[in-house]
Amino acid sequence: MKTSTLQDVARVAKVSTATVSRTLSNPNVVSESTRRRVSEAVKITGYRINRAARNLRTQRAHSVLVLLPDLANPFFSAILEGISRNLSQQGYSMLIASTKQVHDSGERLIDYLDDARADGMIILDGGLDADIVEMLETAPQANRILFACEWIDGANFPSVRCQNRQGTRTAVNHLYDLGHRKIAHVTGPEGNVLMHSRKDAFVDEVEHLKLEQRPEWIIDGDFSLAAGCQAALKWVGLHDRPTAVFCASDQLAMGFIAELSRRGFKVPDDVSVMGFDDIDLAEHFIPPLTTIQQDRLMIGETAAKMLMARIVTPNEANSDQAAVLPVSLVVRESTASLR
Amino acid sequence: MKTSTLQDVARVAKVSTATVSRTLSNPNVVSESTRRRVSEAVKITGYRINRAARNLRTQRAHSVLVLLPDLANPFFSAILEGISRNLSQQGYSMLIASTKQVHDSGERLIDYLDDARADGMIILDGGLDADIVEMLETAPQANRILFACEWIDGANFPSVRCQNRQGTRTAVNHLYDLGHRKIAHVTGPEGNVLMHSRKDAFVDEVEHLKLEQRPEWIIDGDFSLAAGCQAALKWVGLHDRPTAVFCASDQLAMGFIAELSRRGFKVPDDVSVMGFDDIDLAEHFIPPLTTIQQDRLMIGETAAKMLMARIVTPNEANSDQAAVLPVSLVVRESTASLR
DNA sequence: CTGAAAGCGCTTACAG
DNA sequence: CTGAAAGCGCTTACAG
Numbered sequence: 001m002k003t004s005t006l007q008d009v010a011r012v013a014k015v016s017t018a019t020v021s022r023t024l025s026n027p028n029v030v031s032e033s034t035r036r037r038v039s040e041a042v043k044i045t046g047y048r049i050n051r052a053a054r055n056l057r058t059q060r061a062h063s064v065l066v067l068l069p070d071l072a073n074p075f076f077s078a079i080l081e082g083i084s085r086n087l088s089q090q091g092y093s094m095l096i097a098s099t100k101q102v103h104d105s106g107e108r109l110i111d112y113l114d115d116a117r118a119d120g121m122i123i124l125d126g127g128l129d130a131d132i133v134e135m136l137e138t139a140p141q142a143n144r145i146l147f148a149c150e151w152i153d154g155a156n157f158p159s160v161r162c163q164n165r166q167g168t169r170t171a172v173n174h175l176y177d178l179g180h181r182k183i184a185h186v187t188g189p190e191g192n193v194l195m196h197s198r199k200d201a202f203v204d205e206v207e208h209l210k211l212e213q214r215p216e217w218i219i220d221g222d223f224s225l226a227a228g229c230q231a232a233l234k235w236v237g238l239h240d241r242p243t244a245v246f247c248a249s250d251q252l253a254m255g256f257i258a259e260l261s262r263r264g265f266k267v268p269d270d271v272s273v274m275g276f277d278d279i280d281l282a283e284h285f286i287p288p289l290t291t292i293q294q295d296r297l298m299i300g301e302t303a304a305k306m307l308m309a310r311i312v313t314p315n316e317a318n319s320d321q322a323a324v325l326p327v328s329l330v331v332r333e334s335t336a337s338l339r
Numbered sequence: 340m341k342t343s344t345l346q347d348v349a350r351v352a353k354v355s356t357a358t359v360s361r362t363l364s365n366p367n368v369v370s371e372s373t374r375r376r377v378s379e380a381v382k383i384t385g386y387r388i389n390r391a392a393r394n395l396r397t398q399r400a401h402s403v404l405v406l407l408p409d410l411a412n413p414f415f416s417a418i419l420e421g422i423s424r425n426l427s428q429q430g431y432s433m434l435i436a437s438t439k440q441v442h443d444s445g446e447r448l449i450d451y452l453d454d455a456r457a458d459g460m461i462i463l464d465g466g467l468d469a470d471i472v473e474m475l476e477t478a479p480q481a482n483r484i485l486f487a488c489e490w491i492d493g494a495n496f497p498s499v500r501c502q503n504r505q506g507t508r509t510a511v512n513h514l515y516d517l518g519h520r521k522i523a524h525v526t527g528p529e530g531n532v533l534m535h536s537r538k539d540a541f542v543d544e545v546e547h548l549k550l551e552q553r554p555e556w557i558i559d560g561d562f563s564l565a566a567g568c569q570a571a572l573k574w575v576g577l578h579d580r581p582t583a584v585f586c587a588s589d590q591l592a593m594g595f596i597a598e599l600s601r602r603g604f605k606v607p608d609d610v611s612v613m614g615f616d617d618i619d620l621a622e623h624f625i626p627p628l629t630t631i632q633q634d635r636l637m638i639g640e641t642a643a644k645m646l647m648a649r650i651v652t653p654n655e656a657n658s659d660q661a662a663v664l665p666v667s668l669v670v671r672e673s674t675a676s677l678r
Numbered sequence: 679c680t681g682a683a684a685g686c687g688c689t690t691a692c693a694g
Numbered sequence: 695c696t697g698a699a700a701g702c703g704c705t706t707a708c709a710g
Contacts (some may be wrong), residue, residue, distance in 0.1 A: 285709070
């Protein structure tokens with residue numbers, strides 16, 4: 001069974017293909033009777049538009065590429081959901097690839113835009129190499145590239161992110177309000193924009209609150225469970241242990257707590273621990289994790305919306321260079337008053 | 340800056356577009372000197388193929404749709420990674436959508452194939468409505484549809500899955516070998532093929548080992564953390580508590596354990612608990628989870644490979660109707676000998 | 679080994 | 695409001 005084309009519909013409806021096309025894309029420019037005849041013919045023939053043909057003709061791929069650092073990282077799933085929701089609403093498809101894979105396959109990121117596979121891209125990876133960033137910046141399609149969650153310092157791409165600094169301040173103040181005066185921070189990976197943003201805000205706030213600061217209370221991590229475990233060992237080894245620890249991600253916090261309980265420490269009795277993100281697991285963890293919530297669904301939706309605006313009306317760009325979405329404190333049971 | 344086309348390359352190389360096309364897709368059918376001239380011209384013009392044009396001409400979308408029940412579920416990320424790896428190797432792109440979203444947007448799944456957006460689809464959702472399944476089965480492109488992880492009982496689609504029955508048997512025997520004779524099972528969601536497959540295998544194996552069986556030792560769940568918590572409450576309420584519990588998913592097991600420790604029970608001291616899947620978190624959980632490992636990366640790769648074979652050579656299909664991938668027992672600390 | 683030409687299935691000025 | 699015609703950028707028999 002051959003799938004039917006505009007021609008087939010036109011023949012059945014006894015109109016030209018132009019008219020069928022118009023009827024389908026802009027019904028109110030044709031007459032009532034034409035509309036009826038065409039929609040009847042569509043039903044009879046079982047016509048489905050051929051997107052490849054439309055894409056070629058309109059010079060639009062009608063799809064957007066989402067670029068992740070790593071497909072296997074569950075942090076991104078809710079963001080994808082948000083992006084996809086907004087995209088499909090506008091008849092766009094979502095293409096997914098990981099930075100690493102694109103690189104390994106010898107392709108260049110910009111190829112996706114160059115070869116008409118995608119009309120724009122949302123990049124969730126702030127760790128791109130400098131030469132790749134430069135290639136993206138100087139590309140003619142640069143205005144159809146947008147970052148979400150992470151971003152590139154110094155580059156001029158629009159971005160969607162959460163209030164990393166504000167969230168960090170809120171976290172430190174939550175611990176402060178509970179009476180904690182010795183607070184440690186487990187950081188994200190070196191070089192990561194989120195890591196720096198949160199660490200800087202942490203240092204600032206601790207200073208602002210006139211709390212004691214020690215270099216060994218800033219513990220290097222990398223957002224992962226494993227790094228959280230490592231950090232816990234460092235904490236255990238400190239002579240003068242902080243009574244509270246703010247971790248740059250929930251995964252870090254979970255690893256931290258896991259390792260501590262393995263060694264006989266209790267959270268929050270022996271130390272209060274906070275995360276950042278509020279991933280699904282956070283509320284089911286033992287103990288349920290106090291954390292800073294970012295609305296990943298909204299980050300995704302906002303990113304898609306901003307990108308689509310730039311794709312549809314490329315001229316009016318640069319009106320919204322960045323969207324910074326609010327975060328909120330979620331108090332659960334991994335933090336407690338200092339006794 | 341306009342992107343250059345085959346025409347531009349042809350002009351610079353002083354050959355026909357046909358020759359350029361040949362050189363690019365099948366270099367060894369042209370002469371050495373032509374090859375040199377063309378690749379020189381490609382470099383000069385910065386030519387990138389226009390995929391929309393190629394797709395239209397070749398009647399191939401060069402992309403595959405992966406259909407998830409739910410984008411926000413982290414269980415699938417490793418599978419996507421596997422699929423994407425294989426696909427991009429063959430120059431194919433990966434489109435992602437969720438069953439729910441497609442349905443909500445008023446589209447039909449088969450549209451993706453019908454309108455030349457995708458050449459095939461990998462469905463990770465065994466819970467499709469019967470009418471949708473029928474539409475897929477009777478479609479002309481039915482042979483380019485494949486299920487992975489889950490499948491549809493009674494439908495004739497090829498599928499990739501893990502050894503659900505064998506894994507379950509292995510789990511029960513692990514507990515048996517540790518001395519447990521009273522073993523409970525927390526199931527997946529009613530109606531789910533994996534739930535039935537694992538539950539049936541559980542019942543069979545318990546019977547085969549001549550263990551005591553009681554209806555209340557089969558606890559209804561649904562793969563989620565929350566359901567695991569619920570199940571734990573049921574276990575606590577039993578007069579004669581099983582000494583070991585096999586959960587149909589890791590998430591269930593984690594919820595189960597979390598709720599138990601909230602109530603002062605210790606795992607594995609008071610009860611041994613096992614999961615199924617071996618998700619990333621399993622080894623970092625407290626206690627690290629004994630579970631049945633399925634290789635999600637390989638499931639993804641195998642699915643992509645099987646589908647691509649059917650897309651490239653549609654005729655030779657039906658040679659491999661199902662791939663059943665091995666699982667393995669991973670013993671950690673959530674199970675222990677009965678004392 | 680190479681070129682001229684047709685055509686994939688649409689959309690969109692242009693003319694009426 | 696409608697149709698004839700051009701053309702998006704490729705690939706591929708066909709002929710030489």
